[in-house]
Amino acid sequence: MKNTENKKVYIYDGSYQGLLTALFRSFKQREIPAKIIAKSKFRDDLFYERVEVKTENEKAQFFSSQIKEHISAQALNNIFHAYLSESEKMELYIFRYLFTGFKVGKKVDEFLTKDYVRQVQDLAHKVRHESHRLKGLVRLQEAAGGKYYAAVEPDYKTLALLAPHFKNRFSTMDWIIHDKKREEAVIFSAAEKEWLLIDLENEFEPELSLKEKDVQQLWQAFFSAVSIKNRSNPGTQRQFMPKKYWKHLIESPGSSRKFKIK
Amino acid sequence: MELQKKLEILSDAAKYDVSCSSSGSSGRGDSSSLGNTKAAGICHSWTDDGRCVSLLKILFTNYCIYDCQYCVNRASNDRPRASFTPEEVAQLTVDFYKRNYIEGLFLSSAVCRDPDWTMEQLLKTVQLLRNKYNYQGYIHLKAIPGADFKLIYQAGMLADRMSVNIELPSESSLEKLAPQKKKAGILAPMKGIGAGIENNIIERKKYKVKDKFVPAGQSTQLIVGASPESDRQIISLSEGLYDHFNLKRVYYSAYLPVNNSSLLPTIPGPPLKREHRLYQADWLLRFYGFKADELLTPGRENFDLKIDPKADWALNNLDKFPVEVNTAGYEMLLRVPGIGPRSAAKIVKARKEKRLTHYNLKKMRIVLKRANFFITCDGKYAAAVPFESSVIYDRLAENESQQLSLFGSSSGSNQGWDLEKAK
Numbered sequence: 009m010k011n012t013e014n015k016k017v018y019i020y021d022g023s024y025q026g027l028l029t030a031l032f033r034s035f036k037q038r039e040i041p042a043k044i045i046a047k048s049k050f051r052d053d054l055f056y057e058r059v060e061v062k063t064e065n066e067k068a069q070f071f072s073s074q075i076k077e078h079i080s081a082q083a084l085n086n087i088f089h090a091y092l093s094e095s096e097k098m099e100l101y102i103f104r105y106l107f108t109g110f111k112v113g114k115k116v117d118e119f120l121t122k123d124y125v126r127q128v129q130d131l132a133h134k135v136r137h138e139s140h141r142l143k144g145l146v147r148l149q150e151a152a153g154g155k156y157y158a159a160v161e162p163d164y165k166t167l168a169l170l171a172p173h174f175k176n177r178f179s180t181m182d183w184i185i186h187d188k189k190r191e192e193a194v195i196f197s198a199a200e201k202e203w204l205l206i207d208l209e210n211e212f213e214p215e216l217s218l219k220e221k222d223v224q225q226l227w228q229a230f231f232s233a234v235s236i237k238n239r240s241n242p243g244t245q246r247q248f249m250p251k252k253y254w255k256h257l258i259e260s261p262g263s264s265r266k267f268k269i270k
Numbered sequence: 271m272e273l274q275k276k277l278e279i280l281s282d283a284a285k286y287d288v289s290c291s292s293s294g295s296s297g298r299g300d301s302s303s304l305g306n307t308k309a310a311g312i313c314h315s316w317t318d319d320g321r322c323v324s325l326l327k328i329l330f331t332n333y334c335i336y337d338c339q340y341c342v343n344r345a346s347n348d349r350p351r352a353s354f355t356p357e358e359v360a361q362l363t364v365d366f367y368k369r370n371y372i373e374g375l376f377l378s379s380a381v382c383r384d385p386d387w388t389m390e391q392l393l394k395t396v397q398l399l400r401n402k403y404n405y406q407g408y409i410h411l412k413a414i415p416g417a418d419f420k421l422i423y424q425a426g427m428l429a430d431r432m433s434v435n436i437e438l439p440s441e442s443s444l445e446k447l448a449p450q451k452k453k454a455g456i457l458a459p460m461k462g463i464g465a466g467i468e469n470n471i472i473e474r475k476k477y478k479v480k481d482k483f484v485p486a487g488q489s490t491q492l493i494v495g496a497s498p499e500s501d502r503q504i505i506s507l508s509e510g511l512y513d514h515f516n517l518k519r520v521y522y523s524a525y526l527p528v529n530n531s532s533l534l535p536t537i538p539g540p541p542l543k544r545e546h547r548l549y550q551a552d553w554l555l556r557f558y559g560f561k562a563d564e565l566l567t568p569g570r571e572n573f574d575l576k577i578d579p580k581a582d583w584a585l586n587n588l589d590k591f592p593v594e595v596n597t598a599g600y601e602m603l604l605r606v607p608g609i610g611p612r613s614a615a616k617i618v619k620a621r622k623e624k625r626l627t628h629y630n631l632k633k634m635r636i637v638l639k640r641a642n643f644f645i646t647c648d649g650k651y652a653a654a655v656p657f658e659s660s661v662i663y664d665r666l667a668e669n670e671s672q673q674l675s676l677f678g679s680s681s682g683s684n685q686g687w688d689l690e691k692a693k
């Protein structure tokens with residue numbers, strides 16, 4: 009690859025397909041960009057030449073299959089999950105990871121002395137960890153009309169990882185999981201058996217069904233009753249269920265201390 | 271009584287049961303049913319005492335006609351009582367499941383009216399769940415001792431896991447502490463479920479029968495420390511249960527003093543350390559090829575609380591060590607303290623390429639902290655202490671956190687359970 013004179017910044021639309029298109033362009037043109045950055049994060053910079061990359065699904069698709077074939081399925085997973093972290097410089101780590109990957113193949117994941125390999129793996133790991141956690145912590149509420157709704161505010165953009173899990177589990181229900189932080193949602197229809205990512209404003213809140221509050225109260229009661237008194241251990245509780253997730257739980261951690269069967 | 275009150279009473283009554291596992295997938299569920307069972311356990315919440323909440327764990331009723339000494343729900347104990355209806359439990363399970371509060375249901379019960387009536391209620395509950403609500407999430411059901419096996423069998427066709435609690439490690443203790451239960455018979459249903467599982471597996475293979483019987487296996491629980499049996503008796507019992515009754519798991523529960531009964535020992539608290547050692551030994555029986563009579567022998571009745579059972583065994587069989595990693599068989603490597611199935615497999619693979627040194631083992635990320643005392647690499651012994659039982663013992667004990675032994679060695683004159691007699 010040659011280093012072009014005037015340094016370029018690739019600007020993509022923020023989607024995964026967009027990132028893949030940008031990466032594809034770079035590898036195809038044998039051109040190393042100084043930065044790859046989502047449009048929403050880009051601030052004008054005089055020193056760089058701006059290249060706006062238009063998302064092209066076909067190219068993205070093709071590039072994915074190239075990664076799978078010439079590096080590994082695991083590598084493709086890693087970069088997708090690292091992308092979901094939305095962390096700063098994630099794009100460049102991914103770029104370097106792939107750069108090495110296309111040279112050495114699936115062994116790239118053993119290059120642990122390379123900073124960018126570790127970074128990609130660590131970011132991917134963090135995203136997977138949070139998504140696993142959320143599989144347990146997501147709390148659905150029955151809305152009027154029989155659809156189910158859950159709000160989440162995860163650190164990472166995990167909806168795409170949650171969707172397949174909840175599709176298998178709740179395939180006979182219509183449901184929405186709403187990422188309030190990112191103002192997007194995954195929406196599933198039992199009739200279509202398919203899920204879709206949509207934009208959904210932060211303020212959205214459905215009207216709840218008549219029985220919803222009763223069920224929630226039962227769950228709160230159960231949660232308090234199953235704690236063993238005198239063995240209070242808030243440390244362990246918070247280690248597995250950090251406070252940042254409590255807002256959207258129905259139960260209230262700590263409530264068993266007030267609980268007593270009369 | 272209001273549903274919430276019932277739920278409070280009947281979840282409170284069930285919470286000391288230790289087998290929280292929703293482990294073992296049975297692969298139920300397709301796109302036309304509600305729910306599925308997942309292989310990797312998912313925790314949905316954590317209680318204020320730091321335990322994972324995965325199942326709706328409740329008793330169907332805590333009205334009990336029996337009077338087991340060690341149990342909070344015994345008939346003679348004065349406490350709040352309640353009973354669900356099958357419809358209530360089914361509805362509650364589905365409501366909780368659909369909101370992603372739980373992975374499934376763990377339904378147990380005291381014995382109300384008589385064993386058959388109680389088992390019928392449990393059966394009705396699972397029938398409602400599976401047939402009326404089309405619920406395919408996880409169900410762990412207790413089989414009620416003394417109930418007609420036909421009822422238990424029908425329930426087993428709908429549940430993922432079943433368990434009959436053996437409760438105490440010997441028949442004589444059971445007779446003493448839970449006299450009504452002895453008559454009811456615990457081993458017969460266990461044996462029946464075990465045989466049912468085996469037949470079902472054969473039928474599914476041979477005749478492509480689709481229906482599964484207790485696909486996630488059978489488990490049991492026994493209480494440690496409420497009666498005088500030694501560890502040796504307990505693990506021999508467990509071994510017998512694994513070998514003859516097709517059990518998936520035996521759970522050990524340190525006795526938590528709940529009642530004042532002259533028949534029970536007075537202890538300051540539950541013997542948790544002992545419970546932990548039993549779990550370790552249980553692991554050795556199931557995954558490491560150990561036999562119960564190797565781990566403890568007549569005269570050595572209980573596990574050392576300072577070092578783990580595997581290290582204990584090694585120190586008592588020091589003539590078999592140190593083991594040369596380049597030549598020892600896989601089974602022997604597995605017996606080295608600190609080496610597990612993965613490390614043993616790695617060693618066997620790597621030594622085909624070259625003779626292994628301590629340095630190589632470290633590179634392979636095999637932890638040598640404990641193993642070092644028991645191995646040689648290419649003839650070299652690298653532990654910085656002499657190869658002597660008492661010296662190694664001290665070193666190993668140092669590694670473990672010290673905790674006072676809550677139990678002295680017991681007399682061990684009990685007969686244990688006679689597994690052969692169960693019909």
Ligand code: SF4
Pocket residue numbers: 334335336337338341342343344345379380381448
């Ligand atoms: S049968 Fe015994 S152990 Fe079971 S609830 Fe009744 S008293 Fe307790």
